[in-house]
Amino acid sequence: MPIKITLDAVLAHRKMTAREVASRIGISETQMSLFRSGKVRGLRFSTLARMCAVLRCLPGDLLDYQPDTGDLPPPESSKET
Template structure:
């Protein structure tokens, strides 16, 4: 898939774990893990908004695009 999830790098940059983020934004660790691995087909804007607020980032900082990737 040409869309990549770059959340792991943001978490590392912020010194935060996935578990801490999940607890802070009131999301299950399983759902966050699925997002991190790129196995979800969509994400609610409200969830994306909470991630951006906590990580002090823009939505584009959480996702990347690699043309030609299958």
């Protein structure tokens, strides 16, 4: 998957535990574990916003996009007339 979860690095930098953040944002430890491992299919913007508020970060600090070559559209060809 081209989206990488970088939450662990933010937790370490902030010296916080996943359990503490889960409790403060109102999700279960299981949900937090699934997010940290990248095994979630989706994430509510409200949950992401609460996570960013607690961790004092931006969404881009928690998520990293690294496209697979198969995910990129073919380049547009320029046609000369």
